[in-house]
Amino acid sequence: MLKKTPLNAAHRALGAHMVDFGGWDMPVNYGSQIEEHHAVRRDAGMFDTSHMLAVDVIGADARDFLRRALANNVDKLKLPGRALYSCMLNDEGGVIDDLIAYFFAEEFFRLVVNAGRAEQDLEWLAALRQRFRAAVEITPRRDLAMIAVQGPRARECVWQVLSEARVATEAMPPFHSAQVDELMLARTGYTGEDGFEIVLPAGRAEALWGALIGCGVRPCGLGARDTLRLEAGMNLWGQDMDESVSPLDAGLAWTVDLDRARDFVGCSALLAHPQSRQLLGLVLAEKSGVLRSHQKVVTAQGEGEITSGTFSPTLARSIALARLPLGVKPGAPVQVMVRDKRLAAKVVKPPFVRNGRILVD
Amino acid sequence: MKTPEQLKYTQTHEWVASEADGTLAVGITDHAQEVLGDIVFLELPVVGKRYAQGEACAVIESVKAASDINMPVAGVVVAANDALAQSPEQVNADAYAAWMFRIKPDNAGDIGNLMDAAAYAGHAAK
Numbered sequence: 001m002l003k004k005t006p007l008n009a010a011h012r013a014l015g016a017h018m019v020d021f022g023g024w025d026m027p028v029n030y031g032s033q034i035e036e037h038h039a040v041r042r043d044a045g046m047f048d049t050s051h052m053l054a055v056d057v058i059g060a061d062a063r064d065f066l067r068r069a070l071a072n073n074v075d076k077l078k079l080p081g082r083a084l085y086s087c088m089l090n091d092e093g094g095v096i097d098d099l100i101a102y103f104f105a106e107e108f109f110r111l112v113v114n115a116g117r118a119e120q121d122l123e124w125l126a127a128l129r130q131r132f133r134a135a136v137e138i139t140p141r142r143d144l145a146m147i148a149v150q151g152p153r154a155r156e157c158v159w160q161v162l163s164e165a166r167v168a169t170e171a172m173p174p175f176h177s178a179q180v181d182e183l184m185l186a187r188t189g190y191t192g193e194d195g196f197e198i199v200l201p202a203g204r205a206e207a208l209w210g211a212l213i214g215c216g217v218r219p220c221g222l223g224a225r226d227t228l229r230l231e232a233g234m235n236l237w238g239q240d241m242d243e244s245v246s247p248l249d250a251g252l253a254w255t256v257d258l259d260r261a262r263d264f265v266g267c268s269a270l271l272a273h274p275q276s277r278q279l280l281g282l283v284l285a286e287k288s289g290v291l292r293s294h295q296k297v298v299t300a301q302g303e304g305e306i307t308s309g310t311f312s313p314t315l316a317r318s319i320a321l322a323r324l325p326l327g328v329k330p331g332a333p334v335q336v337m338v339r340d341k342r343l344a345a346k347v348v349k350p351p352f353v354r355n356g357r358i359l360v361d
Numbered sequence: 362m363k364t365p366e367q368l369k370y371t372q373t374h375e376w377v378a379s380e381a382d383g384t385l386a387v388g389i390t391d392h393a394q395e396v397l398g399d400i401v402f403l404e405l406p407v408v409g410k411r412y413a414q415g416e417a418c419a420v421i422e423s424v425k426a427a428s429d430i431n432m433p434v435a436g437v438v439v440a441a442n443d444a445l446a447q448s449p450e451q452v453n454a455d456a457y458a459a460w461m462f463r464i465k466p467d468n469a470g471d472i473g474n475l476m477d478a479a480a481y482a483g484h485a486a487k
Contacts, residue, residue, distance in 0.1 A: 017398075032453075033424050034399045223398065227424060287447070290402050290422040310425045311401040318402075349481065 005050035006145045006202040010209050014219055022116035024051040024286055025224055033223035037313040040191050040228055041356050044151035045220040046212055051115035054144050055122065058108050058137035066101060066109055069128050071247060073257035077103035083175045085255055087247045088121065089266025094243040095250065097121050098235065100188060102177050110184075112146075112199075114237050128265065142329040145205035149217060150228075152356060154195035158185070161211040162198075166249065169196070185232060190225060192232025192354045201221070220303050227310050230319060231257065233350025236324045239293055240321055246270060249323065250307075251279030251350070269284055277323045280330065281350040283360060284318040289338050291320035291345070296337040299347075301325040308337065314353045315360075321350065362485060363391040365457055369433075369472055372416075376457060377433045377475060381403060382420035383438055385472065386460040389421065392485040393457045397423035403449040405441035406462050412438065414471070419461060421452070434471035436464040 002025035011018065016027035027048065029036060039045040057066060066074040072086035081101050088096045092306070097117040102110040108259075115123045125138050149158050159166040162185075168178040169185050174194075177186035184199040200208060213219065226236070237242055241250035248256065248270060256272060284291055291309030302325040311319035328334070330349045335342040348360040364370070369377045374393035378386040394400060401423040412418045417429035418438065440463040445451055452459040466472065476484060 028425075029398060032399055035400075223424060287402065290427065292427065311422070312400075313424075327385070 002052070003073070005014065005048055006160060006205040007048040007050060007209055008205055011048065011219075016219075016221060018089070019222070021051065021222055024115055026051060027219070029221035029223045030219050033221065034313045035101070036218060036220035036224035037227050038149045039218035040193055040220060040224065041314055041353070043218070044149065044153040044195075044216065045224065046150070047148045047200040047219045047220050047222075047225050048146075048209070049148050049249075050202070050205065050329040052146055053113050053115065053118040053121075054141040054146070055111040055113060055125070056108070056139045056141055057111060057136050059134070060107060061132075061134040061136050062107050062109050065129065065132060065136045065259050067262060068132055070101060071256045071264055071266060073259070073262060074101055074103065074109065076257075077101070077174075080104055081172075083177055083186055087241075087252055087255060088124065089247070089264075089269075090124075090243055091265060091269065093246045093266040093269030094238065095241040095245060095247055096243060098237055098241070098252075099144040101185075102184075102186065104179070113131055117237060135186045143202055144199050145202045147200070147205065147208060147212070148189055148195065149198065149212060150189045150193045150195035152194060154193065154217070155216040157212060157217050158196050158198070160215050161208065162322050190234055191228035191353060192234070193228075194355065209223040214350070223228045227313055230308055230321065231312050231314055231351065231353040232308050233321070233352060235279075235321070236308055246273060246275070248275040249279070250316065251321070262312070276326065277304070278326055280323055280324050280328065281348040281352060281360065282306070282309075282320040282322050282334065282336065282345040283315065283348055283352070284336070284343060284345045286317045288343050289318060289341070291318045291336060291338070297322050297324060297345075298335045298337070298342070299324055299332065301327040304328070306340065315358060362395065362482070363457065364478040364485075366478045368457070369475035369476055369477065370484075371431065371433045372484065374485070375433050376428060377472060378460070379465065379472060380419045383469065384463045384465050385434070385436070386463050387430070387433055389452065389456060390481070390485065391456040394453050397421065397425065397428060399424045400449045400452045403446045403452075405443070405446055406438045406472045408438050408441050410438055411436065414449065421449070432462065432464070433475060434464070434466045436466040437466070439463050439465050457459045
């Protein structure tokens, strides 16, 4: 029996193509994935992300606990509402999940974690709570829904529908959030465009979804979500990293605050095993094929592997993220083994696209 | 889902049209394009090459995934639709106008082994 988000009936009413996404009945598209992708880059689109889980970490030790549990340092979160992207590592330095941590108050943080990892995350957090004897309550918030509204016109559309949120969020910079009554609006996303991720009581989700459609916000499925995040050079857990991969080898060194004094979980493993590979982008020549995960990449420095590949609607050619040997530089020509062919590709530094603009040539 | 009466169909979701010159035009069905989603790449078979019945001879890629296109009956590929390869999204627009290649079958009677529209509609609905 697949799990359903509070917007399940709304998706079906819109004629969505539904798929089993890690045990959740989710829309992959509502017709054309490519048109949904363009709507986010050029105008405004929205995603039901209610399958993701908000986890509240509340208590006297909340900050101390997360300082140990996460690879990025929550001490960077000083102003209430501030958000931080981080990995949560196992003791071997592998990535259990990636998440966004929101700081509301000294004793109140919220983590938003991947749908498919939620149960493992909760078990791991409970184990760490024991290990550190931390005075925190860890509460999964299945009572909440989430809608990500993304695109150049996204924030304006949200303000039209939620006029009470305008004052609190109009001057709010990226990676900040605000609480407006029982809603949380974060200027975050997984598309490389401006917008809000809105966390709200499940019972209000359908009304907000409908009102946003009324403002011309296009419903978008998980298919477009994947092509948008890949163009934005954002990792996907399970493809670009997992429990066997160090964040240093997955292009996420920028999210790891490697300070021995902090002694976060996985720290000593990362210090013992420095970076051995790098995550870079690939661009394929126009109309020569489509890059996919697990395809082998041949470089002058040795072999690598594609971790995520797709057709980029914005570039109108195939792009990929690939784990490559150290020493491969952006601009280098490489070959990708696609079926019985070796296709020429070029190494680039992600992201491929941000805020509607192509950043690679 | 459209399944034109005048066409024949395979288990693997190709359609086959009998042309006046005895060749067969091949494409993928409306059902197949619907399942694949936005089609972005087409690798056509080699003109002049003989393929066995059921042999993978072309590849179609959507944003989602790559799929083989299989030879509906044994024969030689006599034409490939290069214009379609330049705008593969035409397959989504009208799957039955988007012929991919033409074959000269080894045995003209082999097309009789393929499904008719009603049988295919039942197969695709499974």
